[in-house]
Amino acid sequence: MTATRLRGWFCALLCGGLCQAAQAQPLHLYTEEYPPINFSQNGQATGLATEVVREIMRRAGQSAPISVVPWARGYQQALVRANTGLFVTMRTPEREALFKWVGPLTRNVISFYALASSHLSLTELEQARHFDEIAVARGWSSHQRLLDQGFTNLVPVTGPAQMVSMLKRGRVKLMVLDNLSLTTLLSQGEIQADEVQQLLTLTHSDSYVAFSQGTDDALILHWQHELDGMKADGSFAAIYQKWLPGEPQPSMAPQP
Known part of the structure; x- marks a missing residue:
C-alpha cells in the first residue's frame, strides 16, 4: 500500500472518532481582516482561505463558526485554547513548536x-x-x-x-x-x-492554519488529508485562481 493510500485509510479510520471528539469539544476558528485571503463581508467571514477552510470542514463532516477578530486576539486564543485554529498564519521557525500546522494555503x-x-x-x-x-x-x-x-x-x-x-x-x-x-x-x-x-x-513565507497544541492530532491529520485531496482534484486551484488569478500556488505539504 502506498504512503498516500495508507494516510487516506488511516484518516478514514479515525473519522468516526474525530467527529465524536469534535462534538464533545467544539472547534473554534479565528481569522482577521486580511483581504482577499480572509475578511468579513456583511458580518460573515469570506475570502480565499475562508473558502478553503469551509471546504475542508465540509469534506471532514465538521462545522464550526469562523470569528473575524484582531490578529493579536486570535493568536492568543490559538496559543492557549484547546481545539482552536487561526488562519492564515505564517509558519516561521519561531512559531514552529507553538502550534500544529495544516497547509500551506498561500505563498507570500x-x-x-x-x-x-x-x-x-x-x-x-x-x-x-x-x-x-x-x-x-x-x-x-x-x-x-x-x-x-x-x-x-x-x-x-x-x-x-x-x-x-x-x-x-x-x-x-x-x-x-x-x-x-x-x-x-x-x-x-x-x-x-x-x-x-x-x-x-x-x-x-507560506501561510497555514495554525492549531493550538491542545488540538487532537487526529483532527490535524484529517484536515491535512482533505486539503491535500483538494489540491489533487483541482478544487483548491479553482478557489485560488478565483481570488488570486495568476499568482503561484503553494504545493502539497511535505510528507513525513
Missing part, C-alpha cells in the same frame, strides 16, 4: 513599501533602521522578525488597512506588507497601485 512575499512620490531607496535591511517610523501589523511574522533584528522604529497597528492609511496620509514613510493583499488594500484605501513602490523584500 513580504516587503517594505513606500509611496512612489517619496523617491526613497532601500537596498539592504540595515538602512531601514534609519527611518523615523515603519508601520507593521502587530503580531504578524514581519513584526516579530524585525523585533528579533533589534528594530526600535516600528509602529505596530491593529491590521494592514491601517498601515495603508498611515502611508497615504504621510504618517509613516515605510510599511511592511505582503504581495497578496497589497492590491486589494490599496484599492480599499483609494491608492492607485502605481502610487506605491516595492523597495526591499524582507522574507518569503
